[in-house]
Amino acid sequence: xxxxSKPTGRKKLPADKRRTEIExxxxxxxxxxAVRAKAATAGLTVSEYMRRxxxxxxxxxxxxxxxANVISELNKIGVNVNQFVRATHxxxxxxxxxxxxxxEVQRVLATVAARYGS
Numbered sequence: 554x555x556x557x558s559k560p561t562g563r564k565k566l567p568a569d570k571r572r573t574e575i576e577x578x579x580x581x582x583x584x585x586x587a588v589r590a591k592a593a594t595a596g597l598t599v600s601e602y603m604r605r606x607x608x609x610x611x612x613x614x615x616x617x618x619x620x621a622n623v624i625s626e627l628n629k630i631g632v633n634v635n636q637f638v639r640a641t642h643x644x645x646x647x648x649x650x651x652x653x654x655x656x657e658v659q660r661v662l663a664t665v666a667a668r669y670g671s
Contacts, residue, residue: 588603
């Protein structure tokens with residue numbers, strides 16, 4: 554016996570909630586690039602960004618994601634810290650480097666915080 558099929562996809566919106574109308578505006582190329590960049594920064598489509606701006610709705614800024622270079626640098630520092638911890642536990646003379654490591658970690662974290670927010 555076949556089971557009844559489940560509805561798939563998104564539920565249809567009521568007629569008064571559907572966005573069926575299109576409004577166009579002309580922009581210069583620099584304006585178009587600026588609008589697209591601002592929409593991307595906000596994590597919105599251009600249409601949603603322009604709609605929210607036109608209707609005075611709040612636009613939340615999306616936190617920037619860390620770039621690959623910062624992630625790689627932090628990973629390398631983490632590996633070095635791990636190596637120094639192991640060496641310290643083996644009573645190695647690595648203890649003298651902890652101040653340098655701490656200063657480097659603080660420098661990188663300050664850079665990340667300045668670029669992406671704390």
